[in-house]
Amino acid sequence: MRMMTDxxxxxxxHEYPMTTEELIEADGDVTLELPNGTETVAxxxxxxxxxxxxxxxxxxxxxxxxxxxxxxxxxxxxDRDPVCMGEDGPEEVSF
Numbered sequence: 001m002r003m004m005t006d007x008x009x010x011x012x013x014h015e016y017p018m019t020t021e022e023l024i025e026a027d028g029d030v031t032l033e034l035p036n037g038t039e040t041v042a043x044x045x046x047x048x049x050x051x052x053x054x055x056x057x058x059x060x061x062x063x064x065x066x067x068x069x070x071x072x073x074x075x076x077x078x079d080r081d082p083v084c085m086g087e088d089g090p091e092e093v094s095f
Contacts, residue, residue, distance in 0.1 A: 006030050008061055011056035014073055020050045034063050043068070047085045080081040 011075040018026075028042030045059075047066035053059040066085055 004032065004060060004064060006031060008056070008060050009063045010041070011063075014056065016055050016058075017052045018059070019052050020045055020048070021061075023047060023053065032067070034067065035073060037070040039070060 007027065007030050010030050011023070014026065019065050024042045028040055028045070030041045031038050032041065032044065032047060043061055044063045045065035047068075048062050049065070051062070053062070
């Protein structure tokens, strides 16, 4: 994911294991350029439960999972996509 390049490079510069809190303190101000705006690594990581990362790849995947709806193209385009963490989804409709 191209928008995570700066974060991935920052994560690679650390020795692991590393906690969420330590990673936010070290790289929380890294700005992620998203299709519909920006947010920081701290924003993305704070949406998940605190954990200890064993590698830079673990940290990158958790940050990706925590991205807001700013990271998607057309919000609500598909009724099959999961709702972003921390957001309410559309009402279910029964046909």
